[in-house]
Amino acid sequence: MSSPALELSQKKPPRLDCIDALRGLVMIFMCLDHTREFYFDLRINPEDLEKTSPLLFATRWITHFCAPTFIFLAGVGAYLYEQKTNSRARVMQFLFTRGLWLIFLEFTVVHFGWLQTFSKFAFMFIVIAAIGASMIALGCLIVLPYPAICGIGISIVAFHNCLDTIAPARGTPDSNLFWIFLHTGGYVEELRLAVGYPILSWTGVICCGYGFGRIMLLAPPRRRQICLSTGLGCTLLFFAMRWLNAYGDPSTRQLDIDFPESLMSFLKCTKYPPSLLYLLMTLGPVLIVLAAFDRATDASDNDAPGWMQPLLVFGRVPLFFYLVHLYLISLSSRLLYWITKGEPISSLAVASRYGADFERYPDIFGFPLWITYPAWILMLVTLLPLCHWYGQLKRRSQNPLLRYL
Numbered sequence: 001m002s003s004p005a006l007e008l009s010q011k012k013p014p015r016l017d018c019i020d021a022l023r024g025l026v027m028i029f030m031c032l033d034h035t036r037e038f039y040f041d042l043r044i045n046p047e048d049l050e051k052t053s054p055l056l057f058a059t060r061w062i063t064h065f066c067a068p069t070f071i072f073l074a075g076v077g078a079y080l081y082e083q084k085t086n087s088r089a090r091v092m093q094f095l096f097t098r099g100l101w102l103i104f105l106e107f108t109v110v111h112f113g114w115l116q117t118f119s120k121f122a123f124m125f126i127v128i129a130a131i132g133a134s135m136i137a138l139g140c141l142i143v144l145p146y147p148a149i150c151g152i153g154i155s156i157v158a159f160h161n162c163l164d165t166i167a168p169a170r171g172t173p174d175s176n177l178f179w180i181f182l183h184t185g186g187y188v189e190e191l192r193l194a195v196g197y198p199i200l201s202w203t204g205v206i207c208c209g210y211g212f213g214r215i216m217l218l219a220p221p222r223r224r225q226i227c228l229s230t231g232l233g234c235t236l237l238f239f240a241m242r243w244l245n246a247y248g249d250p251s252t253r254q255l256d257i258d259f260p261e262s263l264m265s266f267l268k269c270t271k272y273p274p275s276l277l278y279l280l281m282t283l284g285p286v287l288i289v290l291a292a293f294d295r296a297t298d299a300s301d302n303d304a305p306g307w308m309q310p311l312l313v314f315g316r317v318p319l320f321f322y323l324v325h326l327y328l329i330s331l332s333s334r335l336l337y338w339i340t341k342g343e344p345i346s347s348l349a350v351a352s353r354y355g356a357d358f359e360r361y362p363d364i365f366g367f368p369l370w371i372t373y374p375a376w377i378l379m380l381v382t383l384l385p386l387c388h389w390y391g392q393l394k395r396r397s398q399n400p401l402l403r404y405l
Contacts, residue, residue: 016080016216017304017312018293019073022286024315026069028380031325033063035376038333041366047268049254049261056369057264064271067127068282070318071134071202075153075209076216078138083217088142095139101404102132105323113326122187122194128322130197134206137199141207146214153207160201161276164250185272198273205279220298224291231287238280242266248276313388319405320390325383332375336367 036046036059046052046060082091106129115121141149163183180186185198215226241248254265269278297304304312314321337343394402 016294017297017308018290019076019216020315021293021297021304021308021311022069022290022315023073023318024311024313025289026066026286027314027318027321028311029063030066030322031329031379031383032059032372032376033066034326035329035379036060036369036372038329039336039367039372039375040369043365047264049257049264049268052264053369054260054264059369059372061264061267064269064278065282065286067130067197067202067271068205068274068279069286070127071131071205072209072212072283072286074131074135075138075206075211076213077209078135078142078206079210079213080216082142083213092139092142095135095142098404099132099135099139102135102319103129105319106132109323110326113323113330116330122192125181125193125195126197130199130202133197133199134202137203138206138210142210146211149207150211153204153209153211156200156204157208157279158276160204160273161248161250163200183273196272201273201279205274205283208283220294224294224298227287227291227294231284231289231291234280234284234287236284238277238284241280242269242277248280249278250275310384313384313391317387317391317394317405321383321387323405324386325379328382329375329379332379336375 040056044051044056046056078091078095081094082088085091106126107123110128111123112118114124138149141152144152160183177188177190180188180195181198182200183198185195187194215223217223218226242253245253249269251268251270253268255262257265267281269275269281271278293308296308
């Protein structure tokens, strides 16, 4: 890091449009996945190769980029915030308070947005809580030297799949609870809690993001070169390791079936918890796109081009987007059910009513996939002015509480 090409700027880091645009892009993908969950028939698993279609599989697969990008960029943002404030204590305080706030939202506002009930279904420890928990974990680790945080992040991402075969001792519920939260995920009956995002692997991702924050402060040509080379390296490593099929994912790919089933099997990696191959498959292309977005911004004299503006609008108010889009999709799906089928129900409301036995879902449940896509576009068109308004409000206001939404 001592060469002139790698010399860090001594000025306070500016807000990087490429990061906001990347976040906005994956939020658009996230909106597609959630629209599918509320509008499409949940009895059909998009990753069940015996029942899915290539379009349905692709609709689900493209959204796998969302959670790793959110948490990786949260780590990048923590590093940039530390350089901006020149205060590790302030960064630690923000990570703790922001993390606790996100976990609170997961079990209240977000839970009700998904299920429209607090009594019929388990609470879910999913992406918003995982972001919060990983921020708290980074807040604990931030007292360590920068190389140590980088080393911890890379080690967790690379080697956490070594723990896949380890099971907690029988007859020790505390150990089971700890292991569920840490690595395996699962249902905690005592807490009526479904842990979909165990925290170990996501802690590794946010630490890697924190380490990559230093790269984003390099001169634009150099950081783009590193983003591109790292992204290509991760992507090629994914293809090599997936082909060998020896380590990095507990699922087994099948290449002895017809195309496109072979391709879908190759790309079907474990998300809960995210395997090494899943993270290589997603974060590799994400870094390539980040380099492309950074180049597009630099080519426009540090002013983002017009096609990037909607991405920036969404990417600068991610939590506001998440909360509003969740209720917007839920309410619109209930309204469409009421108009077309005479019953104001949505997909997850039906799930809470009928439980996990998909065979008991009513015949009126779900719309065809071709309904999902125009509904998704309608959600984005509706969200764009709302997010723009809130972004302007957030920029004008001096209220520090607005940083939390």
